[in-house]
Amino acid sequence: MEEFYTIQGEGFHTGTAAYFIRVGGCDVGCHWCDVKESWDANLHPPTATSEIVAHARQYADTVVVTGGEPLTWDMSVLTSELKSQGMRVHIETSGAYPVTGNWDWFCLSPKKTKLPVDEAYDCADELKVIIHNKHDFIFAEQQAEKVNVNAILFLQPEWSKREEMTPLIVDYVMSNPKWRVSLQTHKYLNIP
Ligand SMILES: C[S@@+](CC[C@H](N)C(=O)[O-])C[C@H]1O[C@@H](n2cnc3c(N)ncnc32)[C@H](O)[C@@H]1O
Ligand SMILES: Nc1nc2[nH]cc(C(=O)O)c2c(=O)[nH]1
């Protein structure tokens, strides 16, 4: 759908430069999704993998594959071509579909509407739960039970509710310090 060079705004790698590849297509249906224009894959004509890889290697040694939902598609060819060029490859995913591709960093952001497959919980390097309302703290704890023991746990305010939810997240993390705060820092920085 699009490619852009920016700073990773969220989660464990916040603040680090990365080339983003946004893959079209998602049917998970989060009502607060901040990239709804990605949902209909038919609106985004395919780009050759070799072209994407050639672009990426000019900019960064780390690529973040996001979407849409990247695991809608088989990610094996894209990740093997990126890695053959020496790049580190990260994914942002809901985990709703079988895990394909070879990932150096796996950010799992589970959604209530289509829960992750079991192998996604095993692969996760970080668990990033979006907090849109108070019930999402309960959902976050349920997801933390399912994820592998090494996953780093983040709570991230849903952008449209950030003024209400951010203070609740701050209090929650101080009371439950296994969690960390993640903010969408790129939106505060006004960068893509
Ligand atoms: C647009 S999604 C694409 C990747 C994948 N479909 C997923 O949901 O993980 C990228 C990240 O943005 C988060 N996100 C989407 N909309 C958001 C919003 N309104 N506020 C905060 N985070 C949001 C998602 O949870 C996910 O971690
Ligand atoms: N700067 C920046 N960081 C991000 N981290 C995850 C993003 C995403 O949409 O997956 C994202 C994004 O869209 N922009």
Ligand code: SF4
């Ligand atoms: S899974 Fe990701 S891309 Fe799909 S609707 Fe939810 S936030 Fe948006």
Ligand SMILES: [Mg+2]
């Ligand atoms: Mg985004």
